[in-house]
Every structure is written in C-alpha cells, then in structure tokens.
Amino acid sequence: MSRNKETGRKIRLMRKVNQNRRVPGWVIMRTDRKVTQNPYRRHWRRNNLKL
Template sequence: MGSIKSKGLKRRLLIESKTSEKVPTWVMLKTKMKVRTNPKRRHWRRNKLKL
C-alpha cells in the first residue's frame, strides 16, 4: 500500500486498528479471567484486511 491514502481509507484503517487491540486488564479482572482474548485480534502480517 502506498503512502498516499484517501481520508476514507485512513478512517477505515484507524477503525480496524482499534478493533485489533487486546482486551483491557480491567475487563479481565471484572470477568474473573473468563474473557482473556479478543476474537477479532489480527496480526498485520498473517491476516490481511479486505479494504
């Protein structure tokens, strides 16, 4: 992907980067470690986005 991106594409990439974050520690503590992983987690090299 080139360095020149449209505003819409930047917005979509930002949203995708936010959904790929790990589960917050307070959520793990609140659920007594029942929720540990994020099922939507994505690695930048293994799973590519379909934008």
Template sequence: MAARKSSPRKIRLIKKQKQTSPVPAWVILRTRRSVRTNPKRRAWRQTDVEVG
C-alpha cells in the same frame, strides 16, 4: 499500500487498528477471567485487511 491514502480509507484502517488491540486488564478482572482474549485479534503481517 499507497503512500497517499484517501480519508475514508484511512478511517477504515484506523478502525481495524483499534479492533486488533488486546483486552484491557480491568476487563479480565471484572469478568473474573471469563473474557481473556479478543476474538477479533489479527496479526498485521499474516492477515490481509480488506478495506478497499
């Protein structure tokens, strides 16, 4: 990854970083544990992010 990133690329990387967060505890409580895991969860080292 280049040290100097363009702004659009940086925005896409930030979006991917937000998507990979776990489900908040209050959501698990509110849905009575029907929603436990984030289906978009991604391991940063194993999975390649296609952001261009």
C-alpha cells in the same frame, strides 16, 4: 498501498488499528477471566484486511 490514501480508507484503517489491541486488564478482572481474548486480534503478517 499507496502513500496518499483517501480519507475513508484512512478511517477504516484506524478502526482496525484500534481494534487490534488486547482486552484490558480491568475487563479480565471484572469478568472473572471469562473474557481473556479479543476476537478481532490480527497479525499484520498473517492476515490481510479487506478494505
């Protein structure tokens, strides 16, 4: 990727960065461990983004 990115691409990349987090502990507690995984988790080396 280029060093200088356009604003729209940066916003989309930041959205993906924020999505790539684990489910908070309070959510796991509140749902009695029914929700433990985040379906949007992604590893930077295994999966590519379509931007």
